[in-house]
Amino acid sequence: MFIMNIFKQKKEATIRIIASDKNWIESDAVNQLHNTAKLKGVRLAVGLPDLHPGRVHPIGAAFIAEGWLYPQLVGNDIGCGMGLWKTDLKLHKLNMDKWVSKLNNLDLPWDGNITAWLQHYEAEHSDFDNSLGTIGGGNHFAELMSLEASIDQGACDKLKLDKKIFYLLVHSGSRGLGEHILHNHIDSYGKQGLQEDSLAAINYIDAHDKAVKWAEANRSLIAHRFLSSLHGDGKKIINVNHNAVLPQYISGKKYWLHRKGASSATEGMVIIPGSRGDLSYLVQPIGSQDKNAYSLAHGAGRKWSRSSARHCLRKYRIGDFLKTSLGGRVICENKDLIYEEAPQAYKDIGIVVNDMVNEGLIRIIAKLRPVITYKTRRRK
Numbered sequence: 001m002f003i004m005n006i007f008k009q010k011k012e013a014t015i016r017i018i019a020s021d022k023n024w025i026e027s028d029a030v031n032q033l034h035n036t037a038k039l040k041g042v043r044l045a046v047g048l049p050d051l052h053p054g055r056v057h058p059i060g061a062a063f064i065a066e067g068w069l070y071p072q073l074v075g076n077d078i079g080c081g082m083g084l085w086k087t088d089l090k091l092h093k094l095n096m097d098k099w100v101s102k103l104n105n106l107d108l109p110w111d112g113n114i115t116a117w118l119q120h121y122e123a124e125h126s127d128f129d130n131s132l133g134t135i136g137g138g139n140h141f142a143e144l145m146s147l148e149a150s151i152d153q154g155a156c157d158k159l160k161l162d163k164k165i166f167y168l169l170v171h172s173g174s175r176g177l178g179e180h181i182l183h184n185h186i187d188s189y190g191k192q193g194l195q196e197d198s199l200a201a202i203n204y205i206d207a208h209d210k211a212v213k214w215a216e217a218n219r220s221l222i223a224h225r226f227l228s229s230l231h232g233d234g235k236k237i238i239n240v241n242h243n244a245v246l247p248q249y250i251s252g253k254k255y256w257l258h259r260k261g262a263s264s265a266t267e268g269m270v271i272i273p274g275s276r277g278d279l280s281y282l283v284q285p286i287g288s289q290d291k292n293a294y295s296l297a298h299g300a301g302r303k304w305s306r307s308s309a310r311h312c313l314r315k316y317r318i319g320d321f322l323k324t325s326l327g328g329r330v331i332c333e334n335k336d337l338i339y340e341e342a343p344q345a346y347k348d349i350g351i352v353v354n355d356m357v358n359e360g361l362i363r364i365i366a367k368l369r370p371v372i373t374y375k376t377r378r379r380k
Contacts, residue, residue, distance in 0.1 A: 011043075012037075013037035013038070013042045013043055013044060013045050014043070014044050014045070015033060015034060015037050015044075015045045015046075015047075016044070016045070016046050016047070016291065016292070017030065017033070017046075017047035017051065018046065018047065018048055018049055018292060018355060018356065018359050018361075019047070019049050019051065019355055020049075020351070020354070020355045020358065022351050022354075022355075023049055023347070023351050023352065023355055024303070024347065025047070025051050025052075026052060026053055028053040029047065029051045029052050029053045029058045029059075029060075030047070030051075032053055032054065032056070032057055032058040033045055033047045033051065033058045033061055036057050036058065036061070036063060036073070037063070039063075039065070039068070039070060039193060040068055040193060041065040041066045041067045041068035041193070041256075042063055042064070042065045042068075043064050043065065043066050043255065044063065044064040044293055045061065045062075045063050046061060046062045046063070046262075046291075046292050046293040046295065047060065047061050048060045048061065048062070048262055048292065048295065048296065048297040048298075048356075049297050049301070049351070049352040049353075049355040049356060050261070050297040050298065050299055050300055050301025050347065050352050051301060052301045052302045052303075052347075053305075054075075054260070054261075056072065056191075057072065057073055057075075057260055058260065059260055059261035059301070059302075060260075060261045060262060060297060060298065060299075060301050061260050061261065061262060062257065062258065062259050062260070062262040062292070062293035062294070062295035063257075063258040063260075063293070064248060064255050064256070064257050064258075064293050065193075065255060065256045065258065066255050066256075067195060067196055068193040068194065068195060068196060068256065069193060069194055069196055069201055069204070069205070069245050069256040069258070070193040070194070070245070070258060071181075071182055071185045071186075071194070071204055071208075071245075072182070072186075072191050072193075073245065073258040073260050074182075074208065074243055074244060074245050074258060074259075074260065075178075075182065075243055075260060076178050076179040076182045076183075077173040077174060077175075077178045077179070077243050078173065078174050078177070078178035078181060078182070078208055078211040078212060078215065078243055078244065079173050079174045079178065079211050079212035079213075079214065079215025079216065079241050079243065079244060080140075080171075080172065080173025080174070080178075080215060080241065080242060080243040081171075081173065081215065081216075081219070081239065081240050081241035081242050081243070081263075082169060082170070082171050082238065082239075082240055082242070082263070082270075082271050082273065082298070083169070083170045083216075083219040083220065083223060083236055083238060083239045083240075084167060084168070084169050084170075084236070084237055084238040084239075084271045084282075085167065085168040085169075085170070085223050085227070085234035085235060085236050085237065086159075086160075086161070086162075086165065086167055086234060086235050086237050087144075087165060087166045087167060087168055087227055087232050087233065087234040088165065088232055088233050088234065089144075089165060089166040089227070089230060089232040090164060090165055090166075091146060091163075091164055091165065091166065092164070094166075094371070096329060096372070099144075099230055099372060100329055100331060100372060102229045102230055103226065103229050103230070103331055103372070103374050104229075104377055105225070105229065105377075106133075106134065106135060106142065106222065106225055106226060106229075106374060106377070107134055107135070107376055107377050107378050108134075109130045109131070109133075109134070110132060110133040110134075110221060110225065112133075114129050114132055117132070117217060117221055118132075118214070118217055120217075121213060121216055121217035121220060122213055123210070123213040123214045123216070123217040124210055124213070124214070126177045126210075126214060127176075127177075127180070128174075128175055128176040128177040128180070128214075131175040131176060131218075132175075132214075132217065132218055132221055133218060133221035133222055133224070133225050134172075134175065134218075134222070135170075135172050135222055135374065135375070135376065136172055136173070136175055137334070137337065137376065139171070139299075139341060140171050140172045140173070140375075141169075141170075141171050141276070141373055141374060141375055142168065142169070142170045142171075142172075142222055142223070142226045142373075142374045143168070143169045143170075143171075143273070143276070143280075143370050143371075143372065143373045143374070144166050144167075144168055144226075144370075144371045144372040144373075145166065145167045145168070145169055145280065145368040145369060145370055145371060146163070146166060146167070146368065146369050146371055147161055147162070147163045147165075147167065147366060147367075147368055147369075148279055148366075148367040148368055148369040149366060149367045150163075150365075150366050151364045151365060151366055151367065152284070152363060152364065152365045152366070155269075155284060155365045155366075156365060156366055159237060159269075159365075161366060166232075166371065167368060168223055168226060168227060168234055169271060169273060169280065169368070170219045170222045170223050170226075171273065172215070172218055172219050172222055173215045173218070173243060174211040174212070174214050174215040174218065175215075175218065177211050177214055177215075178211050178215070178243075181204070181207045181208065181211055184207075185200075185204060188200070196254075196256065205245075208244070208245065212241060212244060215241070216239060216241075219239065220236065223236070226374065237269075238268070238269055238270070238271050238282075240263050240264050240267055240270055240271070241259070241263075241264065242259055242261055242262055242263045242264075242298040243259060243260065243261065244258075244259055245257065245258045245259070248294065250290075257293060257294065257295075259295055261298050261299075262293075262295040262296065262297070262298055263295065263296045263297065263298045264294065264295065264296075265285040265289045265292065265294050265295055265296045265361070265362075266285070266289065266294050268284075268285075269282060269283065269284050269285075269365060270282075270283050270284075270285065270296055270362075271283075271368075272296070272297055272298065272299060272349070272352070272353060273299050273300070273349075274299070274300050274346070274349030274370075275300055275341075275342075275343035275345070275346040275349070276324060276328065276330055276341070276343060276370055276373040277324040277325050277326060277328070277342075277343030277370070278300065278326070278343060278346070278348075278349050278350075278370075279326075279349065279350075279367045279368060279369055279370075280349070280367070280368045280370070281349065281353045281364055281366075281367055281368075282364075282365040282366040282367070282368065283296070283353065283356070283362040283363065283364055283365060284362060284363050284365050285361065285362055286360065286361065286362060286363055287360050287361060289361065291359075292359070292361055296356060296361065296362065297352050297353075297356060299346075299349075299352075300346040300347045300348065300349040300352055301346065301347045301352060302345060302346060302347070303344075303345060303346055303347045304344070304345045306336075306340040306345075308345075309339050309340045309341075309342060309344070309345040310336060310339045310340060312344070313339045313342055313344060313345075314339060318335060318338055321338050321339070321342050322338075324343065324370065324373075325343075326369055326370060327371075328369070328370040328371050328372065328373060329371070329372050329373070330372075330373045330375065331372065331373065331374045331375060331376075331377065332373075332375035332376055333376060333377050333378065334375070334376050334378060337375055337376065338375075341375065
């Protein structure tokens with residue numbers, strides 16, 4: 001195996017970046033990848049095609065470490081990920097203006113039975129339950145989509161994908177809970193890593209795993225609230241986290257796999273969203289997945305920082321960003337977020353996906369088109 005061979009050869013990390021010449025990767029992101037690879041115990045550092053700079057560590061990356069785990073690599077949104085639902089909403093029933101107007105309460109606390117909801121998803125109560133079922137800020141969203149193209153018809157048939165109905169993609173995480181867990185770690189240990197058998201590591205993993213469960217319950221409740229607003233229902237077909245750390249056994253030996261904005265390539269099909277003005281891709285991981293640390297891109301990846309996006313796009317009217325080139329509508333009443341999350345701020349999702357196809361990591365199953373993208377009704 002590739003990984004076992006490199007681990008036997010040397011103790012310093014092997015660094016790989018999966019990106020073609022057509023893909024533009026910022027030097028800051030490359031430098032962050034190399035710096036992170038120097039952390040004690042890190043054996044493999046992989047930059048995926050959506051690699052871009054974070055505050056300290058790069059986003060769109062996966063790291064395999066021996067004997068150590070690093071909460072800072074997971075970040076403050078533990079369990080953030082993507083969920084895809086097949087809905088019972090029919091395309092021919094779409095009334096764009098009416099549906100957009102109905103999606104108006106997803107930022108408010110849910111008034112349902114939180115205890116029963118958490119129990120159903122085997123999640124525990126937290127001090128942040130008031131945020132359960134809310135999307136949050138940044139690049140999080142809930143997006144109603146149509147099936148644009150079936151590339152692998154056999155796989156689409158197995159999933160019973162239907163061009164006559166809508167699909168719902170939800171991108172969100174553990175809200176303030178993950179941030180609370182990370183801050184507790186930093187308050188006690190700074191930005192240091194934790195030895196895997198230490199009490200601190202055991203406590204962190206316990207809190208981390210609970211946050212992952214909470215995040216999964218959160219995405220499902222967002223989907224329920226979104227679809228209920230449109231008098232619809234849905235069935236979850238994909239749920240993949242992209243901010244997490246978990247044990248990875250390789251030839252019987254235990255390592256720690258950290259994903260920072262990287263989807264799991266070992267849990268079946270993966271949905272990789274483009275920007276709100278581009279298509280999203282349903283893909284199937286193929287091959288051994290060891291050279292890429294069992295991970296795939298989690299999206300297009302930022303081309304511009306948030307400040308750069310605001311600076312470059314302020315000359316355009318806000319209304320220019322509420323309808324997309326693909327005919328979709330965007331619900332976002334936060335001015336800064338409209339510019340920060342504009343399609344222009346993201347890389348070409350087609351290049352990102354094709355980089356993984358050409359590397360022999362995935363095959364494309366289907367493409368989906370954004371129809372209504374919900375960001376927030378909050379103005380601040």
